[in-house]
Amino acid sequence: xxxxxxxxxxxxxxxxxxxxxxxxxxxxxxxxxxxxxxxxxxxxxxxxxxxxxxxxxxxxxxxxxxxxxxxxxxxxxxxxxxxxxxxxxxxxxxxxxxxxxxxxxxxxxxxxxxxxxxxxxxxxx
Amino acid sequence: xxxxxxxxxxxxxxxxxxxxxxxxxxxxxxxxxxxxxxxxxxxxxxxxxxxxxxxxxxxxxxxxxxxxxxxxxxxxxxxxxxxxxxxxxxxxxxxxxxxxxxxxxxxxxxxxxxxxxxxxxxxxx
DNA sequence: GCCTCCGGTTACGTTGAAGTACCTGGTTAC
DNA sequence: GTAACCAGGTACTTCAACGTAACCGGAGGC
Numbered sequence: 001x002x003x004x005x006x007x008x009x010x011x012x013x014x015x016x017x018x019x020x021x022x023x024x025x026x027x028x029x030x031x032x033x034x035x036x037x038x039x040x041x042x043x044x045x046x047x048x049x050x051x052x053x054x055x056x057x058x059x060x061x062x063x064x065x066x067x068x069x070x071x072x073x074x075x076x077x078x079x080x081x082x083x084x085x086x087x088x089x090x091x092x093x094x095x096x097x098x099x100x101x102x103x104x105x106x107x108x109x110x111x112x113x114x115x116x117x118x119x120x121x122x123x124x125x
Numbered sequence: 126x127x128x129x130x131x132x133x134x135x136x137x138x139x140x141x142x143x144x145x146x147x148x149x150x151x152x153x154x155x156x157x158x159x160x161x162x163x164x165x166x167x168x169x170x171x172x173x174x175x176x177x178x179x180x181x182x183x184x185x186x187x188x189x190x191x192x193x194x195x196x197x198x199x200x201x202x203x204x205x206x207x208x209x210x211x212x213x214x215x216x217x218x219x220x221x222x223x224x225x226x227x228x229x230x231x232x233x234x235x236x237x238x239x240x241x242x243x244x245x246x247x248x249x250x
Numbered sequence: 251g252c253c254t255c256c257g258g259t260t261a262c263g264t265t266g267a268a269g270t271a272c273c274t275g276g277t278t279a280c
Numbered sequence: 281g282t283a284a285c286c287a288g289g290t291a292c293t294t295c296a297a298c299g300t301a302a303c304c305g306g307a308g309g310c
Contacts, residue, residue, distance in 0.1 A: 003226040008172040015232050016225040020145055038287055047133040052268060064235025074277050075286040085231050092224045095217035100141040101128040106210050107140050110189025123194045163257050199307050200256040
């Protein structure tokens, strides 16, 4: 009890804002099968730039969603893996990902229908 | 099969982008118990401005997530309600909301720990 | 006469997240 | 000697999303 995202002042807003950040969903889903190195993440999450990925990873580390393990080797070897907290977040975020992947046709159809109407036919009761 | 959010060109990216938009989570969750009027939405989702809410609602309508029913009365009477598609999205998005609300303490603690370290103690293996 | 109600719209300003392009350091392999 | 590897860092720019403030129209009530 006590936390409610509908309230402006509720700290859950901060949390929601972070997990709603552009690349969080991707990182969490990319790490579902275990830790990955930086380059592996860049390769897996197509379209993410090193800069943005670094920022995302730092934020998530700060929030305790993942751990950064530096093996101190040369060339560098660093692995990112989900914490227990991060793994618990994987559950809802995987569902979101799956929803997105499985409802593409419906959305695209709806968009086309809407776009086809110059004067959108909205419902009148 | 075929849709994969990790691919840059995959249309599921568009979908994910839309449902990841700032206020979509709020709107979907606000409408879980049935249709609401515009002002009711503004009141329920604290902090959202009319302008942004309108934009969000229009986008969601375009994507077939909700319906806008205008009763053509004076003063205006308009109701927004989830479609079947929107209701199916409610499932993962409610989970996200609940995750946010139930993990506030962990996140805040983690953030404090991270912020407390001027020189962040990252793991070294 | 004017205020309230509802569901917005419009013009404008701000900002923060994201993208682009280029750079670094130490080690091994050619 | 130089090229690749890995994990980034820096400087700069851009842009869409978000916020602010004011305004609208028509019906009904005081």
